[in-house]
Amino acid sequence: MKLKILAAAALASVLGQAAQADPIRIATEGAYPPFNYVDESGELKGFDVDIAKALCEEMDAECEIISQAWDGMIPGLRAGKYDAIVASMSITEKRKNAVNFTRPYYQAGAILVGPEGSDIALDPEKLNGKTIGVQRATTYANLMREKYPEAEIKLYDTVENHNLDLKSERLDGVVAQRVFMHNWLEEEGNDGFEFKGDPVLDEDYIGEGAGIAVDKSNPELLERLDTALAAILENGTYDELNSKYFPFSIRKD
Amino acid sequence: MNVELMIESLPALLSGLVVTFQLVAAALVVGFVIALPTALARISRLAILRGLALGYAFFFRGTPLLVQIFLIYYGFAQSEALRDSILWPILREPYWCALIAFSLNTGAYSAEVFRGGIQSVPHGQVEAARAIGMSPASVFRRIVWPQALRQALPAYGNEIILLVKASSLASTVTLMDITGVARTLAAETYMPIEMFTAAAAIYLALTYSMSWGIVLLERRLTPKESRV
Numbered sequence: 001m002k003l004k005i006l007a008a009a010a011l012a013s014v015l016g017q018a019a020q021a022d023p024i025r026i027a028t029e030g031a032y033p034p035f036n037y038v039d040e041s042g043e044l045k046g047f048d049v050d051i052a053k054a055l056c057e058e059m060d061a062e063c064e065i066i067s068q069a070w071d072g073m074i075p076g077l078r079a080g081k082y083d084a085i086v087a088s089m090s091i092t093e094k095r096k097n098a099v100n101f102t103r104p105y106y107q108a109g110a111i112l113v114g115p116e117g118s119d120i121a122l123d124p125e126k127l128n129g130k131t132i133g134v135q136r137a138t139t140y141a142n143l144m145r146e147k148y149p150e151a152e153i154k155l156y157d158t159v160e161n162h163n164l165d166l167k168s169e170r171l172d173g174v175v176a177q178r179v180f181m182h183n184w185l186e187e188e189g190n191d192g193f194e195f196k197g198d199p200v201l202d203e204d205y206i207g208e209g210a211g212i213a214v215d216k217s218n219p220e221l222l223e224r225l226d227t228a229l230a231a232i233l234e235n236g237t238y239d240e241l242n243s244k245y246f247p248f249s250i251r252k253d
Numbered sequence: 254m255n256v257e258l259m260i261e262s263l264p265a266l267l268s269g270l271v272v273t274f275q276l277v278a279a280a281l282v283v284g285f286v287i288a289l290p291t292a293l294a295r296i297s298r299l300a301i302l303r304g305l306a307l308g309y310a311f312f313f314r315g316t317p318l319l320v321q322i323f324l325i326y327y328g329f330a331q332s333e334a335l336r337d338s339i340l341w342p343i344l345r346e347p348y349w350c351a352l353i354a355f356s357l358n359t360g361a362y363s364a365e366v367f368r369g370g371i372q373s374v375p376h377g378q379v380e381a382a383r384a385i386g387m388s389p390a391s392v393f394r395r396i397v398w399p400q401a402l403r404q405a406l407p408a409y410g411n412e413i414i415l416l417v418k419a420s421s422l423a424s425t426v427t428l429m430d431i432t433g434v435a436r437t438l439a440a441e442t443y444m445p446i447e448m449f450t451a452a453a454a455i456y457l458a459l460t461y462s463m464s465w466g467i468v469l470l471e472r473r474l475t476p477k478e479s480r481v
Contacts, residue, residue, distance in 0.1 A: 133427075137440025154427040155437060161327070165427075168330035170345055 023062040024221070025082035026052045030067035034183070034245050035088040038067065047245045051105060052086040054237050055212075058228035074098050077215050084221065085213040092207060099213040102226045105238075107209030107252040109199030110140050113166070113181050114173035121197045122175075127151035130172040133162035140175045143205040166193065175200075179246060209252045255444060259451045262438050269434035270455055276348070276430065277420050280355035281413060287360030292367035306364065313361035319422050321358060326350040326426045347426040355423075359416045366412060370405030371397060403474045410467030414460045421456075431455055 028036040028048050036046040044065050056063035068076055070087070077085055077099060091101045112132075114120045120130060128150045134141045136155040144153050154171065156162040162174045163184060174181075178199045184190055200206060212229070214222040232238045233251065242249055294306035313321065329335050329344050343349045374397045382392045424433030435452035439445040 136437060142441075155429075155433070156427060157425060164327050164330070168327075169336060170330065 023064045024056065024059075024084065026056075026063055026065045026084045026086055027068040027073060027076060027082040028052065028065060028085070028087040029070050029073070031070070032088055034179070036067075036086075047106075047241065048086045048088055050241045050244070051232075051238075052084075054232050054241060055086075055225060055228045058231050058237075059224050061224075074213065077213060080215070083214065083218065084225065088210045089213055090207050091209065091211040095213070100216050100219070100222050101211035101213055102222060102229055104209030104211050104252040105229055106250040107201055107206070108177050108179045108250050109201045110143060110175055110206050111178040111181050111199045112173050112175050112196040113185070113193055114196045115166075115169075116192055116194050118172065118196075120173050122148065122200065123197075124148060124150050131170070133165055133171040133174040135159050135162065135176065138176075139206045140177075143200060143202075144175055147205065163190075178248070179250065182246065182248075254450070255447050258442060258444055259447045262442075262448060262451055265434050265438060266431060266451055266455055269429055269431040269452075270459070272423070272428060272433075273417070273420050273430040274459070276351060276355060276423060276428075277413075277417050279352055280359055280416060280420075283352070283356035284359035284363055284416075287356065288363035288367055291360065291364035292371060295364065295368045296372065310361045310364060313358050314365070318354065318358050318419050319425065322351060322354045322422055322426055325354050347423075347428050351420075351423040351426055351428055355416065355420060358419070359412060362412050362415075363409060366405045366408045367401065369408070370401035370403075373404045374400045399474070403471070406467060406471050406474065410464060410471075413463055413467070417460050417463065418456065 028044060028046075030036055030038045030044055032046075032048075034046055036044065036048040039045045044067055049065060052063065052065055065086075066082060068082070068087075073085055073087060073089070074095065076082060085099075086105075088106075089095070089101075091104060095101070112120070112122050120126055127148050130151050131154060132144055132148075132151045133154045133156055134144055136157060141153070141155060144151060154162070154165070156165070159174075159176055159180060162171065162176070165171045166174050167190070173196065178195075181195070185193060185195075212225055214225065233253075238251060239249070242251060291306045291309060294302040295310075297303055297306075325344070326347060329350075335341060335344065378396055378400075379392055382396045383389075387395070420430060421432035423430045424436055427433075429437070431452050435448045439448040442448065
């Protein structure tokens with residue numbers, strides 16, 4: 001009899017723990033606008049945050065979204081501080097060794113930006129003799145070097161610096177992430193420039209896109225997230241969120 | 254450490270050495286041409302010359318070289334008037350911007366070194382040379398400068414080595430000098446230790462051979478009877 005009570009108590013405490021762990025804890029960075037950032041009232045906002053909320057609604061789960069420093073993001077996931085990462089994390093082979101990823105939920109792509117009216121495009125003939133700026137050690141630098149060796153490529157330490165040289169006419173164009181450059185074009189004083197042609201979405205150069213990371217010990221959650229992601233892509237929720245933030249589609253089909 | 258990769262990257266790094274060497278050599282020549290008149294202006298009797306030389310040295314010795322490069326490369330380029338001027342074909346190029354910054358910077362330091370050398374020549378010698386009828390120009394050329402250069406050489410050699418190392422900042426304005434190549438290779442191969450070790454070895458070889466050149470020059474300029 002006594003044993004039975006003990007067993008019941010043990011069971012209750014296990015159940016209690018399970019109930020406590022119920023809200024799915026999702027980490028984001030909060031320092032990468034417009035994807036994730038903290039607004040004036042201290043609340044997490046952005047495309048990533050909205051996607052996370054939409055997924056939770058779709059899964060009918062309670063979620064808690066927390067902000068976390070970027071460099072400790074994956075270690076924190078593996079230590080069980082949270083269950084998933086929705087933080088514009090690019091899917092790479094190296095990260096796949098450490099965590100599991102859902103299918104990519106967006107791919108911003110690379111875009112060429114140049115002065116309005118100039119005849120320049122990501123096309124070997126039109127790049128011949130042109131000077132293109134890219135950030136050192138980025139996928140955009142690899143793309144230019146491997147696919148468009150006709151262009152003269154200049155390597156910069158930051159995106160801001162190559163944009164300065166674009167404005168001072170040292171460069172005929174820059175290749176960078178589409179969303180970032182879209183925001184730059186919206187800023188005051190940058191209205192003399194425009195997107196040139198379609199974005200590059202070639203996986204060989206710019207990768208698969210951003211995915212949601214889940215610890216390898218939790219395949220159930222990965223599956224639930226993948227199902228929910230497929231559902232919001234299907235039912236229009238995704239497109240609605242996409243157009244709330246960007247005038248072009250960044251969905252990855 | 255992946256030694257094979259270091260050896261493979263040598264041709265690329267040596268192409269960076271060419272850029273570094275060109276920049277440093279040209280900056281030394283231009284810097285010298287700036288430094289000598291600046292040193293003379295610093296000890297001139299004319300207050301205006303002294304003031305100009307002092308202001309120049311004050312700015313270029315008192316601010317970081319990186320800031321000077323950024324001011325010349327990114328700063329000047331902001332002005333539309335300058336972009337329309339005849340100077341733009343020169344200031345447009347990162348190579349010339351880096352060369353201008355390095356020359357002005359090393360010129361300011363070298364001027365101080367030469368001033369010290371010139372002032373170390375005993376005034377009695379100048380008076381004696383004047384007394385036997387030498388013109389001020391030949392007093393400088395034949396009496397003061399040979400001794401001043403000998404006095405200044407160790408410090409000037411130091412400045413040359415500092416310039417070689419400072420030239421690595423050229424990589425921040427898109428130039429592919431030794432450091433620029435090494436940074437790019439490190440990012441491509443994910444092997445920063447190998448790449449920067451190889452770059453360091455090349456810098457060492459460069460500074461070592463330059464300091465040897467200075468030592469040889471010092472020996473040549475020292476009169477035989479005073480050698481120890």
